Amino acid sequence: MADSPITQRQLIGNLPSYLERRPLTKKQQEFVQQVEEEQDPGGILRSRFKRPAMSMPTPPAPTPAPAGLMATPQAQEPNEESSMIDMDSIKSYLGNLFSPSAVSPTAIEEPVTRTQVRTSPHPEPEPDGGVAAEPSFDDALIHTIKYYEGAPILKARKPVKGDPYTIGYGRTRDLEGKPITKDTRITEEQADQMLREDLDTRLKEIKKAYPNFDTYPTDLQLQLTQSYYRGTLTPKASPKTRKLINKGKFQEAAKEFLNNEEYKNAKKLGRPGIIERMDDVAQALKNMGDDPVQVAKRSTGGRMASNPNPYEPKAI
Numbered sequence: 001m002a003d004s005p006i007t008q009r010q011l012i013g014n015l016p017s018y019l020e021r022r023p024l025t026k027k028q029q030e031f032v033q034q035v036e037e038e039q040d041p042g043g044i045l046r047s048r049f050k051r052p053a054m055s056m057p058t059p060p061a062p063t064p065a066p067a068g069l070m071a072t073p074q075a076q077e078p079n080e081e082s083s084m085i086d087m088d089s090i091k092s093y094l095g096n097l098f099s100p101s102a103v104s105p106t107a108i109e110e111p112v113t114r115t116q117v118r119t120s121p122h123p124e125p126e127p128d129g130g131v132a133a134e135p136s137f138d139d140a141l142i143h144t145i146k147y148y149e150g151a152p153i154l155k156a157r158k159p160v161k162g163d164p165y166t167i168g169y170g171r172t173r174d175l176e177g178k179p180i181t182k183d184t185r186i187t188e189e190q191a192d193q194m195l196r197e198d199l200d201t202r203l204k205e206i207k208k209a210y211p212n213f214d215t216y217p218t219d220l221q222l223q224l225t226q227s228y229y230r231g232t233l234t235p236k237a238s239p240k241t242r243k244l245i246n247k248g249k250f251q252e253a254a255k256e257f258l259n260n261e262e263y264k265n266a267k268k269l270g271r272p273g274i275i276e277r278m279d280d281v282a283q284a285l286k287n288m289g290d291d292p293v294q295v296a297k298r299s300t301g302g303r304m305a306s307n308p309n310p311y312e313p314k315a316i
Contacts, residue, residue, distance in 0.1 A: 046093065137218070141199055142192075144222045145169055145229055148277050152191035156184040160270050168194045170230070202229050209235050209242060216288075223284040232278065233257075245285070254285035 024032065040046055149169040156165040164172045165180040168191035172180055175194065186194075206228050207213045213221060224245075227233040235242055238260075244253035258278060266275050 137221075138196075138199070140218070140222060141203075141225055142195060144226050145195060145199070148226055148230075148273070150273075152186075152188060154186055154188070154191065156180050156182055167191070169198075171195075171198065198229065199225070205234075209233075210245060212246070217284075220284045220288060223281045226277070227281045230274075230277070232260075233281070250285045250288035254282040257285065258282050 036043075036046060146169065152168050153159075153166055156167045158164070159166055159170075165182055165184065166172055167174070167180050167184055167186055171191075171194045174180060174184065174186075175190070175197075202225065206225060209228075210224060213224065216224070224233060231237055233241065238257065241253050241257045244250075244256055260278070262269065262271065263274065263278050266272050
């Protein structure tokens with residue numbers, strides 16, 4: 001009984017076993033070539049599996065027969081291996097041909113910039129209780145400030161005796177720039193609007209006070225911002241700490257930052273919440289270290305001057 005015609009789907013799925021039984025028709029060969037060109041343009045992968053042409057060894061010269069005897073010629077046995085298809089090579093070739101990883105280009109990691117997604121140290125959970133998605137850098141700042149400031153003040157009050165009337169997330173003036181009065185009320189949406197306006201203004205001030213701000217790790221950027229937002233790391237409030245940070249002396253800056261009367265007497269002053277807040281800033285500074293090479297790399301975005309001499313490299 002004659003074999004039924006083989007379909008194209010069967011040909012692709014059973015090509016190795018099919019090759020062992022019978023050769024392909026011209027139409028089937030054209031289809032295989034078409035698939036190969038689609039999956040491997042230019043034959044780059046196929047060239048890796050081509051078997052080099054085998055040169056036939058020169059047969060040894062026959063030994064002369066002794067005189068008086070007639071040599072009986074012997075028929076050469078056919079070399080079965082030379083006519084067989086190397087199925088292992090074909091299987092390996094097909095496996096690489098149709099493997100997605102074989103032709104996919106290597107991903108190139110882009111440098112992190114301020115506009116890319118970054119993670120807040122205190123991300124807010126999703127409403128459904130799932131893992132929070134990574135926020136943008138600006139959203140990370142919002143999450144960080146809200147974490148330390150707590151729930152927004154919707155009805156004006158004085159957080160601590162002697163403070164001015166405050167509303168929202170520590171704001172002492174309304175959207176029109178007027179001082180907050182006792183009867184001022186706002187919504188949560190207005191509190192968020194005020195916070196974003198304040199952060200936009202503060203970031204410009206921070207980058208002016210700390211010229212290398214954009215080269216710092218995200219954690220330090222967030223901590224500097226939340227402390228500056230509160231009024232602790234401003235040039236007027238912490239001149240010595242600011243000077244040490246800009247010199248790359250982060251360990252000294254962390255120590256100097258906590259040498260603060262408000263920090264030492266926080267509980268007595270009715271401000272216990274600032275202890276954790278200031279400790280987090282100091283820890284972020286300590287994490288930077290004071291290695292001159294690393295400091296130079298951070299302050300220049302990783303660019304280093306080439307120095308053939310046995311001295312410490314300098315930032316450019």
